[in-house]
Amino acid sequence: MILTELQIEGFRRFSSPVRLEGLGAGLNVLAAPNEAGKSTLLAALRAALTLRHTSKTSVIKGFAPYGGGAPHVGVKFLWKGTACALEKRFLTKSRARFSIGSEIFEGDQAEEKLRDLLGLTEAGKAEAAGLWNALLVGQGESFFQPQLTDAGHASLRDCLEQGVEDATGGAAASAVLARVKDRLGLFQTASTNKPTGRYKQVLEQEQQAREGLARLEARKAALEDDLIALDHARRTLREQENPERRAQDEAALKELRIVRDRVLLLDAEEQKARSVLAAAAAAHDAARLEQEKRQENALRQQQLERECSAAKQTLDAVANQLVKARQKFEACRQQREQAERTHQTCRQQRIAASRFAALAHLQRVVEQEKAIVRRAEAAFTRLEQEEAVLAALRIDEAAIQRIRKAAQAYDQAVTVQAANAPTLVVSLEPDAAQRVSLNGQPCADGETRLTSLTTLRIEGIGQFQIIPARLEQEAAEAQRVMVRTRLDKLLEQVGCPSVADAELGYEAHRQAVVRVAEARAAYGASLPENTALTPEKARQALGLLRQQVAQKEADLAVAQKESSAQQAEALSLTPEQAAAAEEAAAQAAETARQAERAEQAACAMVTTQKEKAEAALHNLVQMVQQLQREDAVRVARETAEALAERALQAQKDQKAAQDKVEQLAQARQDDQPLAVVETGIKRLEQVLDTTRTAITRLREDIRGRETRVRLAEGEGVDEQIAEARRTAERLRLECESCERERAALALLQQTLADAERTQTERYLAPLMRTVQPAFAAVFPSATIGLDAGFSVQSLTRRQTEDFSTLSDGTREQISVLVRLGFAELLYTRQGSSILVLDDALSFSDSLRLERMVDVLAEAATRFQILVLTCRTETAVKLGGRALTLTPMPEFTELR
Amino acid sequence: MKILHTSDWQIGRIFRFADDDTLGALQAERLEVIRRLGLLARQENVTHVLVAGDVYEHETPTERTLHQPMERMRQFPDVRWHLIPGNHDADTPDGVWARLLREGAVPENVTVHRQPGPVVLDESENAWLLPAVLQRRHVLADLTAYMDDAPTPPDALRIGLAHGSVTGFGNGEEAEHNPVAIDRAKKAGLTYLALGDWHGFCQIDARTAYSGTPETDRFTTGGGGGGEALIVTLSGPRAEPQITRHRTGKYVWKKLDDVTLTKADDIHALEARVRGIAPDNPGSVLVWLAVSGLLSVDDLALYESAIVRRLSGAVACLRLSGAPHLSAGLDDLERFGTGGAVRLAAEGLLARAQAGGEEGAIAADALQRLFLFWNEVGGQAA
Structure with missing residues (x-):
């Protein structure tokens, strides 16, 4: 379909007829400002193609101009090469005329013919629509996905290779899936797949049932424990309350207490007898001990007297040794004094020899230094002569530089003067x-x-x-004269008639400087320090050197005078010989000192021995005297006879006490030991106490357990457990059933959804193949997801994004591309198509806009595309045919 | 002299497989049978009813359960009920019997025998009861042994009453606990030995018998199947007792093993078989079907309809073990059409089901449900 002409009148703002001019194949662009009537043009085109001329719906009435009048539209187009003309007038004097080639149809016949041609189906009482509403995109509609009517869907499906029912299963599949979802919804939530409804309830009940059962079983276990413990406690209580056993225990306790009293009495008597025995034994021991002490003292005195005699002999021997030791020490002391005197003499000789050798060395040094002074004086004289010559020369480095500069200036002045002449x-x-x-x-x-x-x-x-020219020559001449005067003055200062003489004078000065430097170096080398010196320091250094030599000569004279007295003896020995003799004398003196110290130590040792022997003898004498005094005191207190009598009496008393003790011990042997009896009494008392306590405790325990048992009995724990098990089992089975049902339904839902998706993709494949190239041009590496209703669901780039979450611009671009795909599909199917966009792509950025323009331009090579825009820049980018809206004197009826 | 011999009432028994309604009905009927026993005693002019143990199911029944049988027996003051403990309600120090006696809950016409030893039954002292008393759940000794030497007047009727398993009767491990010598009646000179513990009627010899439970409580009860009581006529100490079985139970328990279903006829036959158990009163039937087999899509729907839904409503309880599985092939998928998502999904599920395993079972279930849903919306699809 290629629109070639569109004229309208009585349409909204166009009460007068206008015509859209410039229409043709390919891309057509009408750029006009807002309120220019672009949308009205599109509405008129839609009305012509899809609305019956007899329609009086509000839509049609809305087309009427404000000043009154009947909407009137005329369209000319090519349909597969055949020229067609369509004219419709609505509301007042409504009529329709449609011509195909040479055939002309009027009224309803025209409407039917048009519908057949365009593949329109009855969408409503007054509307016939197919895919055209999706292809004639009004202002703002491009932001939304195409709202396809059933007729639109049908048109698209007609374009696809396979019927949707065949491909997807259609309504039945959806109905099954819906039922599955509904049924699955009884078991799990749609969003999180968590259990819900009865399934959730059963799961919770099963959990509660298991917990309840566990509690009951725990209670049952506690009850059984109580029953076992109760049985045990009752048996124990019966045993504890046995009266025969109690009577036996009490009789045994009484018997043991009698035995304990008897044993305690015997214990007291035995204790008393043992006290008497101990006293008698103590008296006997004291007497015997006194006798033994006296005998011991006598023996001790005899021993000490023998020791005193031996100590006296030892003292005498040590005294003799001390006399001899002192004699040896005196001899050694004299030998040591003699050796020290000899050592002193040798030392003095060694010192004299050393002094003489030093004097000879000093004489040689003085002679050498005097020679140095003479050489330095000669060098210094030469230095003074050269410095005098240098001082006489007047042209130094600075003077010659000044003269050279002045001569150069003069030469330049002469040159300038010549150049200007x-x-x-x-x-x-x-x-x-x-x-x-x-x-x-x-x-x-x-x-x-x-x-x-x-x-x-x-x-x-x-x-x-x-x-010559006077002014220039005069200035040059004045300059030359001034420079010459300065040069002459400098030459005069240095006493030279010419510059050449000055150069000769400077050469002589330079040579004199070299000679002075040489003389100074020679003088410096002659000095001991061998250093370069200034003239003043050179003179001072020479004076200092002279003073040093003079001082050494004076020192030598004094030394020679002092050493004259020893000279004779010193001349017989060399310093080394003298030192060896001194060393030998020193060793002899040291040996003598060591011998003296050894004898002195021996003497001291013998003296110490003598003192020890004297002290030992004194101690022995003291001890003998002490023993003698003690014996005297003891005899004065008790004579030996009285002591012997006392000892005998004590022995007799001890014997009598011992007999008494043995008699009582014999009597104790018939009874048990007291400790055993006491332990037995304590054990029996404890048994009786423990029994009473145990009985009390057992009765309390039995009461407590019986209470718990009664309580559990009343609750019917066993019956409750059985019932809880039944409930838990039933719930478990129901859970399993629910889970099985849920799993089956979930699997069914998933499988159905997957199958539906697969089938939908297969069904939409032709459309996707058509859409995808243009789509890829705008959104590289991206794919869109369409559902079976041709709605875009998602955009997948790096990740899948829901269509509704995309930006306005992106959604508009996708919507336009989908419409373009529809147009492509229609073109492929029917060989004719068209796409009209009113103010679309206004939210596209420049890059996307350019891509969209490229896509539209490319599509326009196959079918006509009309772009109505208020943006001039968009129109410029699009290129294509430029359309104009031209007023007409009157509507041209189609013939 | 005539006595009524019964045992194993097991009041308070819980049936795990039963739903709440069925459980209530079964428990109620176990109490109601006491009334029928009393009526039977009156009908047969029996004064003494011997209950051979296991009156209660649990050692610690609830208060209501504890008192219910006592109150039922109290309604028959003209009948003397002789009870002994069984392994379920052994006479332990804090057991159910001590509890009843402690609370004074035992009616005058009820005698709980807690000690072994001869007990005279009639004023003329011609009939003596020799009860054996279980004081623990399980004993290894034969508690009826004392009967051999239990003194009774000469020519008196010696009637033994015990709860346990006769030994040497091919009952395996049961005999290890609470054993009863198979020839106890002969050894002890008993006119009749009334036994309890076995839930189906079983006569050991001319003088020894198990009465079985008066109301059946298992699908697998041996012997006579339960639901009976015995009227025993004792003509003299040496005369053989005359034993008559009387139906007392209401419910019929039936288990059908190995029910294999492969076609619709099998399903119809199964339904007819179950309905034929008690044609006049299917509501008294508890049936347990162990079902397996493979059914086509339609037959599986028939099974769901005829057995799972209809038959389940007809009987008192329908317990199912296993289920027939869906036997579907590609031919069955034709109903989904030749294409479309449902067909594709069905093919996927069928493949997974045929792979077997746990996932295969889930896939088979899913496929089965797909058929059901398809049938529900099939009219639309068609």
């Missing part, structure tokens, strides 16, 4: 040289600078005076 170029005939003179001089060929008044005379001709 006029030049006389002479070229004479060979025989004319004699007849021409310049300033009286024969004039030679060549150039001559004329710096002053010049007279040229030519013999036979006359005389010419050539005057």
